[in-house]
Amino acid sequence: MNAKHHMIAGFTAAAILSFGFIGAGSTSAAPADIRISINNQMIQPSATPYIKGGTTLVPLNMVTSLPGTAVEWNNKTKTVTVKKGTITVLLRAGSSTASVQATASSAVVSLTLPVQAELKQGRIMVPLRFIAAAAGAEVRWNAAARTVEVTSSAFPASTPTPSSGAGNGTAASPAAGSALTQARNAALALKTSSQLPEIASKVPNEGMNVTYYFPQNRSDAFFISASDKLEYYVVENQTAKLTWQARLKLGGTAASTDKTLPMLQYPVDKQNGSKPSLSGPLVYFKLMPHIGEAAFGLLHPDGTTEQLGQQEVKFDAVVVDVPGEGTQR
Numbered sequence: 001m002n003a004k005h006h007m008i009a010g011f012t013a014a015a016i017l018s019f020g021f022i023g024a025g026s027t028s029a030a031p032a033d034i035r036i037s038i039n040n041q042m043i044q045p046s047a048t049p050y051i052k053g054g055t056t057l058v059p060l061n062m063v064t065s066l067p068g069t070a071v072e073w074n075n076k077t078k079t080v081t082v083k084k085g086t087i088t089v090l091l092r093a094g095s096s097t098a099s100v101q102a103t104a105s106s107a108v109v110s111l112t113l114p115v116q117a118e119l120k121q122g123r124i125m126v127p128l129r130f131i132a133a134a135a136g137a138e139v140r141w142n143a144a145a146r147t148v149e150v151t152s153s154a155f156p157a158s159t160p161t162p163s164s165g166a167g168n169g170t171a172a173s174p175a176a177g178s179a180l181t182q183a184r185n186a187a188l189a190l191k192t193s194s195q196l197p198e199i200a201s202k203v204p205n206e207g208m209n210v211t212y213y214f215p216q217n218r219s220d221a222f223f224i225s226a227s228d229k230l231e232y233y234v235v236e237n238q239t240a241k242l243t244w245q246a247r248l249k250l251g252g253t254a255a256s257t258d259k260t261l262p263m264l265q266y267p268v269d270k271q272n273g274s275k276p277s278l279s280g281p282l283v284y285f286k287l288m289p290h291i292g293e294a295a296f297g298l299l300h301p302d303g304t305t306e307q308l309g310q311q312e313v314k315f316d317a318v319v320v321d322v323p324g325e326g327t328q329r
Contacts, residue, residue: 035147036128038065047123049148055114056148057125066137066152073124080117080124082131089131091117093124102189138312183219184319187235188212194242196273203227203250212318213263213282213299217325221276225263232276244273259301283325287318294318 034051036043036058047059060080064071072081078093090099096116101108117126128148132139137152213223220235228248233240248266260277263284282299297307308323 035145036062036150037147038150039067039152047120047125049128050125053115055127055129057115057118058128060124060126063126063128063131066132066150069152078119078124080126091126091131093117093119098130178321178325180217180219180325181319181321184214184222185317187219187222187233187240188319190235190238190240192233192240192242196242196245199229199245199247199270199272201227201229201247209286209288211263211284211286213284214319215278216281216283216298223263223282228269230263232273242273244271244275246271246275262299262301262303265303283322285319287313294320296320296322 034049034056036045036049043062043065045059045062049056049058049062051057060071060073063069063082066084068084070083072083073079074081080089080091080093082089082091086102086104088101088104091113094116096113097110098113099108099110113127113130115127117124119125128150129139132150132152137150139151140149141147142149209226211223211225213225215221222233222240224231224233228250230246230248231242232244234243235241246264247269248264249269250266260279261275262282279301281301284297284299284305286295288294293310294313295307295310297305297309299305309320311320313320
């Protein structure tokens with residue numbers, strides 16, 4: 001699983017667990033009252049949206065109103081294919097799972113749906129939030145107007161080339177952040193490789209926080225911390241190569257702070273590969289999928305953290321501009 005897969009799984013699990021469109025006590029209103037707005041334009045559906053299991057289902061053809069999104073329906077296999085940029089989502093009517101593929105060369109991630117896509121009155125009805133979130137759109141429920149508000153760009157997140165040389169990040173979409181920010185997001189989206197035996201996690205991490213660490217002012221190496229696992233990747237030849245991994249004893253006595261790896265706050269239970277040794281602060285991005293936001297700041301060599309901000313992010317662009325950064329080395 002590469003870094004983008006961590007983000008896809010985290011965001012989708014969070015959407016399933018805690019991002020229902022309708023709040024408690026509001027499911028009694030008539031389904032016909034639900035309206036859909038995409039980029040501030042009211043959409044007239046071919047069939048009435050309705051709520052099932054706390055999730056709003058809409059007719060498949062409404063999804064085509066998302067800019068840059070292509071939708072296909074295979075009547076023989078009863079399968080929906082939604083594409084936006086490099087992202088492909090597959091759902092089958094009556095199935096409780098969906099498949100998400102970040103790029104054509106990446107592995108397919110299977111995820112559990114909040115409700116099944118289904119055929120109703122001759123229409124295929126799909127869970128709007130799941131598809132919108134997977135396609136990089138933002139979805140909000142306006143309780144006062146009883147309107148599902150969707151905001152979507154025609155362009156997927158940019159994928160510039162990660163680099164350790166100054167100014168080599170390439171902007172591919174507006175408001176994508178600095179060259180360093182773009183290069184970091186591109187690094188997290190790269191296909192991963194490893195010659196290390198896998199170390200299995202002992203603690204499930206579905207829907208939980210994931211933290212990404214980069215050496216300050218760099219995009220050519222990064223850590224991923226999720227549950228009891230810590231992994232270190234080095235960007236080489238358009239691939240993120242796993243060079244060290246460790247499983248931590250989360251219930252153990254806190255370890256003495258390692259100034260070369262200050263995120264090691266617990267004893268190492270098992271590790272393999274070449275343990276990195278870094279100097280200076282690390283920049284962290286803590287993805288919190290249950291609220292769709294990331295906190296970011298500095299992790300100092302003594303183990304103290306300095307949070308510099310928190311803001312809404314998308315699963316394929318968790319890295320944001322950090323004050324005081326912007327020059328790669």
